[in-house]
Amino acid sequence: MQNAKDTFYLTLRNRLATVNPARTMTMRSVTRPGILVEDAEPFMPQPQLDAFTLRWTALEADLHLPSILTQMTCEIHYTTAGTQANAGLDRGRALEKMDYELLQLLYPYSAQKMNYAQTPAAAMNTVVFWSEPEFGPAVTDHDRLSRIAKVTVCAFQEANEA
């Protein structure tokens, strides 16, 4: 399951670098595309603005198939306060831009499963595939606007996979 999660994150991160190279953030002294896995980063008291945060929640397993099919829910959180140039009055437009970027990041809805625990990363025998996003309502918190999109990520558990 961890290989599927890693593949999903790194696929989206690489696509983001192409879709919008300007969406970057500095995290732990590294400037990188504005997307992160919440459970692989230090605690943050406030959400990272103008970046996508992946949070893994539900897990289901279908045991009635030749290989176990896992279905994991990934919540993609994103928050914006708009831009300084527009004094934050463009936060609605900024959120819409992130909505569209997310649609672009998720398509196509599959990727070759990789094992990143090896060096170099090795391609596995199956693919990771996921659903279309299910967008939640935009939520206003003072001058911040945020949204959560849910995606169901599926992968077959391969033999000898941890």
Next chain:
Amino acid sequence: MADLSTQNPCGLAQRVATALMRAGGGTTACLQMPPAPGDASDTGQIGLDAPGFLSLPLSPAVFRKARATLGDGKLPRYELLVSADAVAAQVAQLKLSSAQALFAQATGVVVAGKLFLIEAVSSSENQGAAYLYRLLLQESAGEWSM
């Protein structure tokens, strides 16, 4: 209307704050900072690599339990008061733009071998210059000693 009266900052408030904290049983707190340059690899972003955080000492500092009430299942919260002189020394050493930049990069604070998470940072100022920083901390769930 702007206040045009003459004010000559002489660092008195900073020295008083430092002396008070030292006299009041000042301790040393260590900010956990990411190394520079950071880990830009794929494995560093998915929790496979050890982050190699650096320990940045701040002294004198006073550590105390916050007045917040405790609830079931909630970890206790603490306050850390840090001398602005100590913070300014580290900001200058790391060539950062401000104390806020320093605290924004920090991933936690270690006091007496225990890790705490930074929830909020505020400062007290005199004549436009900070003389004391107050960090609101929450105990980390990890029980490892640092």
